[in-house]
Amino acid sequence: xxxxxxxxxxxxxxxxRIFSITDDIRAGLTLLLSPVVYLADYPNRTAEGVxxxxxxxxxxxxxxxxxxxxxxxxxxxxxxxxxxxxENNRLRDLLGSAAKLQDNVLVAELxxxxxxxxxxxxxxxxxxxxxxYVGQPLLDAQGLMGQVIEISPYTSxxxxxxxxxxxxxVQVNRSNLRLIARGSGVTRQLELxxxxxxxxxxxxxxLVSSGLGDRFPVGYPVGLVNKxxxxxxxxxxxxxxxxxxxxxxxxxxxLVFADDRLTGAPNGIGSDFEPDYAAGR
Amino acid sequence: MENNIWIVALSFLFAFVLSIVALPQFxxxxxxxxxxxxxxxxxxxxxxxxxxxxxxxIAWILGLVIDVLSGSLLGQHSxxxxxxxxxGASLYQRLRMFTVWQQSLIVFAxxxxxxxxxxxxxxxxxxxxxxxxxxxxxxxxxxxxxxxFLVLRYFRRLFGVN
Numbered sequence: 001x002x003x004x005x006x007x008x009x010x011x012x013x014x015x016x017r018i019f020s021i022t023d024d025i026r027a028g029l030t031l032l033l034s035p036v037v038y039l040a041d042y043p044n045r046t047a048e049g050v051x052x053x054x055x056x057x058x059x060x061x062x063x064x065x066x067x068x069x070x071x072x073x074x075x076x077x078x079x080x081x082x083x084x085x086x087e088n089n090r091l092r093d094l095l096g097s098a099a100k101l102q103d104n105v106l107v108a109e110l111x112x113x114x115x116x117x118x119x120x121x122x123x124x125x126x127x128x129x130x131x132x133y134v135g136q137p138l139l140d141a142q143g144l145m146g147q148v149i150e151i152s153p154y155t156s157x158x159x160x161x162x163x164x165x166x167x168x169x170v171q172v173n174r175s176n177l178r179l180i181a182r183g184s185g186v187t188r189q190l191e192l193x194x195x196x197x198x199x200x201x202x203x204x205x206x207l208v209s210s211g212l213g214d215r216f217p218v219g220y221p222v223g224l225v226n227k228x229x230x231x232x233x234x235x236x237x238x239x240x241x242x243x244x245x246x247x248x249x250x251x252x253x254x255l256v257f258a259d260d261r262l263t264g265a266p267n268g269i270g271s272d273f274e275p276d277y278a279a280g281r
Numbered sequence: 282m283e284n285n286i287w288i289v290a291l292s293f294l295f296a297f298v299l300s301i302v303a304l305p306q307f308x309x310x311x312x313x314x315x316x317x318x319x320x321x322x323x324x325x326x327x328x329x330x331x332x333x334x335x336x337x338x339i340a341w342i343l344g345l346v347i348d349v350l351s352g353s354l355l356g357q358h359s360x361x362x363x364x365x366x367x368x369g370a371s372l373y374q375r376l377r378m379f380t381v382w383q384q385s386l387i388v389f390a391x392x393x394x395x396x397x398x399x400x401x402x403x404x405x406x407x408x409x410x411x412x413x414x415x416x417x418x419x420x421x422x423x424x425x426x427x428x429x430f431l432v433l434r435y436f437r438r439l440f441g442v443n
Contacts, residue, residue, distance in 0.1 A: 003341045004363060010356030015406050022355045029349040036294065036350065040302040047305070113303040114351060117313040117414075121352055150352060157352050 030152035037123055037155055041111040048251075104257040105139070106130060110250070111155065120163035120183065122146075124253060127154045132255060135215055139254040143221035143244025144168065144209055148255075160247050161222065162187050170222050171210040175200040178210055181222055181241060187248050190223050192239040197230050199237065207241055217256055285440040289327055289335065292433060293343060296323040301350050314414040317422040320347055321365050321395050325388060326433045328369030329376050331443065340366035353399075354406065361398040365391045381427040389423035 014022040055063075108130075112123035126132050128151050136148040138158050146166065150157035159166050164185040170192075171178045177200055181190045195201060205225040211218030223241035230237050296319040304312065320343055327335035344359025351358070368391045369376070376384055396415055404411070436442075 003337065004360055007341065007344070007356035007359040007363075010359075011354045011402060011406075014355045025345070026349055026355055029345065033297075033346065033349055036297050037301065040298045044303055044305070112301060115301055115303075115313055115316055116351060117311055118412075119352070 027152055030155065034152065034154050037112050105254040106257065108253050108255055110253060118185065120160040120187065122158050122160065123155050124158055125155060126255060127152050127156050129153045132156050137216045137256045139220060139256060140245045140250035142246055144216060145245040145247060145253060147215065161190065161243055162247055168216060168222055169210045169212040170207040172201055173206040173208050177201060178212065181207060188242055190241045190243055192241060195237045195239045197237050201225060201228060201239060203228055217258065285442045286334065288436055288440050288442045292323050293320065296320045297346065297350060314417040315421050316418065317425045318392050318395060318418050321362060321392055322422055322426060322429045323433065324362060325365055325369045325391060326430060328366050329373045330437055332370050332373045336370050337363050337366050354402065357399060357402045361395045364398055365395050381430055384430065385423045385426045388426040389419055392419040392422040
């Protein structure tokens with residue numbers, strides 16, 4: 001009986017986010033249980049290892065050739081990118097805007113997936129010991145994956161963009177139309193909220209993060225619009241998108257550090273400049 | 282230790298791993314509903330087999346662990362697991378007389394209650410919508426109970442856990 005009451009109290013505290021006692025218990029237990037999480041990932045890790053070990057020589061060689069070609073291509077792009085970034089930052093400095101193109105990232109690996117199909121959450125192998133913080137955005141090679149919602153020293157839990165409780169501010173890359181993309185609970189689908197029937201949006205439009213809300217960095221691909229339906233009976237158009245990130249496939253992911261968190265103002269002018277600009281100079 | 286109580290701890294560890302291990306990628310996500318409630322099953326077995334050792338308090342602690350592993354509200358699975366342990370602990374003398382398939386029926390009811398309590402709490406908080414799939418784990422758990430029972434009994438006898 002006492003324990004039931006205690007549980008109910010915990011639930012209330014945890015849900016309302018009052019008193020930090022539940023957070024403390026959770027943090028302690030998470031740390032204690034991280035071996036279990038690693039253990040549960042062991043079969044998948046081993047399967048991956050076995051697959052790698054038994055790759056044939058020919059396969060490996062073709063892999064190397066393909067990767068070298070890709071590397072060359074990317075290198076060429078990066079060279080151009082470096083020049084463009086420098087130029088862009090210079091121009092932004094001139095405009096007095098703090099947003100910088102270069103973000104710092106940290107590579108992490110997926111070590112767990114929430115077993116409940118209703119929740120789209122994953123666990124990654126980096127935690128506070130690597131500087132991860134709650135709210136940190138997570139990317140994969142294709143696009144935005146989600147954000148960190150729970151941290152412990154060696155693992156953290158990430159909410160994916162496709163979760164029903166997750167929303168991300170986006171803008172249409174072509175027309176700069178700002179919208180909100182909400183998860184639908186289905187891995188391959190995002191819903192766009194409150195799209196006017198007259199809004200400039202079509203199938204095939206790329207949605208990128210708009211950076212509004214100060215949570216996600218600007219300009220990372222979020223999804224590709226795959227359906228625009230105008231129903232006269234509905235106040236808004238029904239628009240859905242396919243997430244760019246391979247939410248159910250990616251194992252290697254990137255944690256993005258917001259500029260001011262990790263680096264301060266590397267070029268001397270960035271974040272120092274922003275406050276008095278924001279204060280309505 | 283003489284009573285080999287570590288077998289119980291090991292079986293729970295195994296149940297935790299089974300309940301969070303990720304499915305291979307070629308299996309559709311919805312198959313996740315077919316996952317039995319391993320921890321509740323193992324707990325139910327031990328409350329019948331060792332009612333003097335495993336009971337409500339252990340259930341409460343295990344519930345907290347599940348909450349942490351699955352990221353649900355702290356205390357939610359505790360309450361649900363305590364209900365399962367309560368059923369096991371109060372009916373253990375009768376349950377021992379039952380055949381495994383009769384026990385399966387009780388397991389179905391117990392895990393059903395477990396799911397229901399979880400669903401209640403989640404719906405009060407507003408993070409769940411009713412969906413017939415919620416009943417699936419209790420059916421799968423009832424179906425798999427005889428094997429859980431036989432395996433755990435084998436190990437209990439092998440190591441003389443008491």
